[in-house]
Amino acid sequence: MRGKDEKRAERARSLRRALTSAEFALWTHIRGRQLGRFKFVRQEAIDRYYVDFTCRERRLIIELDGGQHAERTKDRQRDSIYARSAIA
Numbered sequence: 899m900r901g902k903d904e905k906r907a908e909r910a911r912s913l914r915r916a917l918t919s920a921e922f923a924l925w926t927h928i929r930g931r932q933l934g935r936f937k938f939v940r941q942e943a944i945d946r947y948y949v950d951f952t953c954r955e956r957r958l959i960i961e962l963d964g965g966q967h968a969e970r971t972k973d974r975q976r977d978s979i980y981a982r983s984a985i986a
Contacts, residue, residue: 906943913941913948920962921950945979959983 917925921940928938928951942952944959951960959980963973 910941910943910948924962944983947976947979
């Protein structure tokens with residue numbers, strides 16, 4: 899099981915290094931408790947997906963998806979998993 903966790907952690911690190919311009923712009927405003935003193939983290943694994951940003955304290959997930967995600971079935975499934983997720 900440890901190998902799987904290490905792969906997930908490396909994938910999350912990889913995603914954090916490759917922020918999109920929109921993710922970078924938002925991150926500059928929410929990092930370091932700049933937004934309401936709430937702590938946000940980037941690229942957290944939830945189920946088999948990686949969330950762009952989360953605030954565990956408020957159980958808030960922020961996804962910055964482009965228009966290509968508006969009507970995809972897989973994205974609706976992902977959103978359903980996020981809605982059921984207990985961000986601890």
